[in-house]
Amino acid sequence: MSEQGETATLTARLLERAAPKRADFEDLVIVPVFAVVVALILGGVAMLATNVDLETIGRSYVALAYGSIGSINALSETITAATPLILAGLGVALGFRAGLFNIGAEGQILMGGMAAVVVGFSFTGLPMLVHLPLALLAGIVAGALYAAIAGWIRAATGAHEVILTIMLNMISYRLVDYMLRMPAIQRPGRSDPISSSVLPTAELPRLLEWLGPNLRLHSGVFLMLAAVLFVYWLLFRSTIGFEFRASGESPEAARFAGMRSGLIIVLVMALGGAFAGLAGANQVLGVLGRASSGFSAGIGFDALAVALLGRSHPFGVVIAGLLFGALEAGGRQMQVDAGVSIDLIGIIQSLIILFIAAPLVVRALFPWGFRKGAPASKE
Amino acid sequence: MEIELRGITKRFGEVVANSDVNLTIRAGEVLGLLGENGAGKSTLMNVLSGLYRPDGGEILIDGKPVQFRGPGDAIRAGIGMVHQHFMLVPVFTVAENVVLGVEPTGPVDFLDLKKARAQVREINETYGLEVDPDEYIENLPVGVQQRVEIIKVLFRSANAIIFDEPTAVLTPQEVTEFFAIVKSLRSAGKAIVFITHKLHEILEVADRISVLREGRIVGEGVPGKTTDLELAEMMVGRPVSFKVDKTPFSPGPVLLDVQHLTVLRENDAVAVNDLTLNVRAGEIVGIAGVQGNGQSELVEALAGVRRVAGGSVMFQGKDITGASARDRHRLGMAHIPEDRQRTGIIAAFTVAENMVLDTYYDSRFSRGLAMDWQAVNQNSAAAAAAFDVRTPSIFEKAGHLSGGNQQKLVVARELNRDTKLLIASQPTRGLDVGSIEYIHKRIVDAREEGDGILIVSSELDEIMSLCDRILVMFKGRIVAEFGAAGRPANKNDIGLAMAGVAA
Ligand SMILES: Nc1ncnc2c1ncn2[C@@H]1O[C@H](COP(=O)(O)OP(=O)(O)O)[C@@H](O)[C@H]1O
Ligand SMILES: [Mg+2]
Numbered sequence: 105m106s107e108q109g110e111t112a113t114l115t116a117r118l119l120e121r122a123a124p125k126r127a128d129f130e131d132l133v134i135v136p137v138f139a140v141v142v143a144l145i146l147g148g149v150a151m152l153a154t155n156v157d158l159e160t161i162g163r164s165y166v167a168l169a170y171g172s173i174g175s176i177n178a179l180s181e182t183i184t185a186a187t188p189l190i191l192a193g194l195g196v197a198l199g200f201r202a203g204l205f206n207i208g209a210e211g212q213i214l215m216g217g218m219a220a221v222v223v224g225f226s227f228t229g230l231p232m233l234v235h236l237p238l239a240l241l242a243g244i245v246a247g248a249l250y251a252a253i254a255g256w257i258r259a260a261t262g263a264h265e266v267i268l269t270i271m272l273n274m275i276s277y278r279l280v281d282y283m284l285r286m287p288a289i290q291r292p293g294r295s296d297p298i299s300s301s302v303l304p305t306a307e308l309p310r311l312l313e314w315l316g317p318n319l320r321l322h323s324g325v326f327l328m329l330a331a332v333l334f335v336y337w338l339l340f341r342s343t344i345g346f347e348f349r350a351s352g353e354s355p356e357a358a359r360f361a362g363m364r365s366g367l368i369i370v371l372v373m374a375l376g377g378a379f380a381g382l383a384g385a386n387q388v389l390g391v392l393g394r395a396s397s398g399f400s401a402g403i404g405f406d407a408l409a410v411a412l413l414g415r416s417h418p419f420g421v422v423i424a425g426l427l428f429g430a431l432e433a434g435g436r437q438m439q440v441d442a443g444v445s446i447d448l449i450g451i452i453q454s455l456i457i458l459f460i461a462a463p464l465v466v467r468a469l470f471p472w473g474f475r476k477g478a479p480a481s482k483e
Numbered sequence: 484m485e486i487e488l489r490g491i492t493k494r495f496g497e498v499v500a501n502s503d504v505n506l507t508i509r510a511g512e513v514l515g516l517l518g519e520n521g522a523g524k525s526t527l528m529n530v531l532s533g534l535y536r537p538d539g540g541e542i543l544i545d546g547k548p549v550q551f552r553g554p555g556d557a558i559r560a561g562i563g564m565v566h567q568h569f570m571l572v573p574v575f576t577v578a579e580n581v582v583l584g585v586e587p588t589g590p591v592d593f594l595d596l597k598k599a600r601a602q603v604r605e606i607n608e609t610y611g612l613e614v615d616p617d618e619y620i621e622n623l624p625v626g627v628q629q630r631v632e633i634i635k636v637l638f639r640s641a642n643a644i645i646f647d648e649p650t651a652v653l654t655p656q657e658v659t660e661f662f663a664i665v666k667s668l669r670s671a672g673k674a675i676v677f678i679t680h681k682l683h684e685i686l687e688v689a690d691r692i693s694v695l696r697e698g699r700i701v702g703e704g705v706p707g708k709t710t711d712l713e714l715a716e717m718m719v720g721r722p723v724s725f726k727v728d729k730t731p732f733s734p735g736p737v738l739l740d741v742q743h744l745t746v747l748r749e750n751d752a753v754a755v756n757d758l759t760l761n762v763r764a765g766e767i768v769g770i771a772g773v774q775g776n777g778q779s780e781l782v783e784a785l786a787g788v789r790r791v792a793g794g795s796v797m798f799q800g801k802d803i804t805g806a807s808a809r810d811r812h813r814l815g816m817a818h819i820p821e822d823r824q825r826t827g828i829i830a831a832f833t834v835a836e837n838m839v840l841d842t843y844y845d846s847r848f849s850r851g852l853a854m855d856w857q858a859v860n861q862n863s864a865a866a867a868a869a870f871d872v873r874t875p876s877i878f879e880k881a882g883h884l885s886g887g888n889q890q891k892l893v894v895a896r897e898l899n900r901d902t903k904l905l906i907a908s909q910p911t912r913g914l915d916v917g918s919i920e921y922i923h924k925r926i927v928d929a930r931e932e933g934d935g936i937l938i939v940s941s942e943l944d945e946i947m948s949l950c951d952r953i954l955v956m957f958k959g960r961i962v963a964e965f966g967a968a969g970r971p972a973n974k975n976d977i978g979l980a981m982a983g984v985a986a
Pocket of ligand 1: 499522524525526
């Protein structure tokens with residue numbers, strides 16, 4: 105064979121992709137599945153330990169399943185709960201990918217939601233086609249700007265983004281309470297911190313009202329799906345995503361390759377904040393119809409867990425968000441049917457995260473799920 | 484004391500790291516263990532020091548078979564190992580580190596540091612180690628830290644000492660000092676194993692040489708009888724040439740013109756001090772010098788990743804003193820950074836992604852904001868094939884490649900485009916003979932194409948064989964020039980200039 109022919113064969117061989125490794129499968133599928141199973145079992149043990157009898161425990165898990173996937177209404181609730189978790193989770197995942205620990209989703213949701221509400225009730229007489237996008241955009245921009253503050257301070261001074269975003273969360277709580285008492289925002293005739301209602305032209309339309317008046321599923325789910333695809337494209341198909349991932353894996357190598365780290369930090373934070381802001385807008389325009397004190401309801405913190413559980417991959421975030429949404433929806437049913445506190449759901453969620461973060465524990469508990477002698481997850 | 488390894492075999496899954504290895508180590512003798520990266524040297528010695536259990540074969544000490552269940556057993560049998568990565572506690576003193584794990588205690592069981600210090604001093608004197616027992620590890624240069632590791636081993640009364648690539652982290656001066664220590668250990672009757680892949684080192688210090696390739700002993704040698712070329716051939720498995728073939732020196736116009744450049748370190752100390760140099764098209768300029776004399780800072784400033792405090796840098800007549808790294812790339816400057824692990828590649832990225840780390844924005848690889856992965860992959864596979872980057876596929880993580888292949892990946896990335904000037908910092912540090920030969924050839928190819936090349940290396944041999952002009956850097960300045968217009972290159976004179984002795 106000629107030398108050129110040889111090079112061509114070698115080039116072709118180099119382009120072949122190796123089959124997915126068993127270890128990847130173990131990491132991406134088996135560990136999370138077992139983590140969920142163990143968490144549910146331990147949840148049962150926790151109930152036993154607090155003197156709940158076996159029958160009630162059985163009943164609560166049936167309710168959990170029924171309330172999350174057992175009916176159209178259950179599915180609607182699950183997806184409605186999952187949508188903001190996934191949106192904010194995408195924002196957090198973007199940060200993780202770029203090596204930034206953005207704890208500030210909660211505050212960004214609040215700021216995004218507030219902006220969306222204000223736009224949502226202030227402009228009368230606008231057609232929906234203008235009003236709704238405007239309100240959503242307000243949420244996105246507010247979330248992005250709020251997060252960009254942390255990004256900018258981090259890039260300019262090197263102050264750690266964890267501290268910065270925690271502080272911004274604190275500020276946002278008070279800021280929202282303050283704004284909700286401003287005459288322009290507070291609902292007329294009320295003395296508690298609550299805003300005027302979003303006008304119908306700015307509401308995210310319900311999707312299943314023709315099936316039943318209680319089905320809360322709204323068109324925010326399409327925004328969420330679009331966001332997932334967008335983040336996938338951004339991370340893995342765009343030059344910006346390449347820069348994000350490079351800075352996340354090795355800021356020094358990225359700098360040596362001519363990437364501008366300061367700009368990237370601000371951009372990542374702003375984009376992450378945009379998704380959290382959209383999550384906030386989604387809540388006020390699709391579910392709540394108004395803003396009240398603490399309307400973010402911890403979604404921004406659950407989003408951290410969702411991003412972690414989803415391995416900071418947009419598709420993983422969808423699965424994790426749906427799981428958390430299901431636990432939330434099912435948990436409410438559980439409380440109603442079996443009288444078990446919804447705090448149990450929090451315990452189960454925490455256990456799942458714990459086992460994901462400590463795959464060695466899962467391996468030790470289920471040795472038969474893993475190839476024998478395989479080294480424990482490296483690095 | 485005589486240690487014999489008989490038929491040692493060690494497997495990691497499907498990888499056979501050692502296959503039926505026989506080796507004898509004797510008191511008062513330095514055994515050189517030579518082999519490329521991945522040949523199985525560390526594995527073999529980890530078996531001997533009790534860290535790994537062999538899958539086959541046996542170890543005999545003075546004719547008696549022994550079984551090591553852990554490093555503790557090996558230490559009790561008198562075998563100590565100095566690992567490539569030191570195992571010292573930075574915030575402890577030398578004496579504290581030495582006694583860690585075997586602390587001598589006083590009558591009421593408290594730590595008797597006084598005794599420890601005295602013992603460290605005694606070892607110091609016996610072997611000429613000169614280490615202050617009360618200094619903190621973090622304040623010590625690498626060469627001295629290594630001596631602390633040696634003291635640790637001696638403190639545990641080892642009769643056989645294994646050094647795993649001890650010179651990889653040392654400056655040339657420290658290497659010389661290290662060899663003196665090895666010789667004094669040998670005269671004291673210790674059995675020494677010295678692992679390296681550097682030929683001249685092994686020829687300088689070993690009494691016998693065994694060559695390991697792909698887990699097997701493929702040959703033996705004796706310094707003085709066996710030549711470096713023969714050893715290199717055993718090591719690589721094919722004939723190797725050390726001579727770099729170059730066309731006669733005929734430089735073109737000045738490409739890079741550096742005038743009165745001053746660069747600071749992080750702590751604002753002056754690293755590069757009013758330095759002036761130029762590089763012309765078609766020439767290889769080498770900067771020799773002991774590490775830490777400002778070379779790294781000079782290269783970083785020229786590559787646009789460190790701020791310039793004073794002076795100017797012109798490239799093809801254009802002032803680029805304040806230009807960004809990206810601007811410089813665009814103008815045709817390429818940079819092979821000195822620390823490939825930290826700044827050259829991203830270990831978690833694939834070979835293909837690393838191959839476009841600084842060119843991904845180019846119209847060849849992206850349209851607007853969208854990456855063209857098809858083009859990236861095609862180009863990466865072609866470049867990997869052309870530059871002999873050995874990887875199962877371009878989708879392999881770069882961190883899984885050997886050091887030599889990682890470096891070839893960096894070289895491929897930097898040279899596989901239209902460059903005019905290459906700045907290379909320690910382009911072959913830590914690499915095996917085959918990779919070094921290959922990278923040198925590619926650098927010379929770039930010169931033949933009319934590129935200007937600036938090389939910084941602490942390997943004097945590399946500088947001497949590769950460069951048309953040699954500048955010696957000392958304390959941030961160029962203190963001497965050899966070759967071309969200057970004096971003819973001569974190892975001794977260059978060495979003196981490196982040490983700051985004005986010639
Ligand atoms: N702990 C390990 N697990 C799996 N493979 C290993 C391990 N240690 C070494 N190897 C493999 O064994 C071979 C020899 O490695 P090593 O002894 O480190 O070589 P050397 O020290 O000569 O560079 C290499 O192919 C390496 O990848
Ligand atoms: Mg080794």
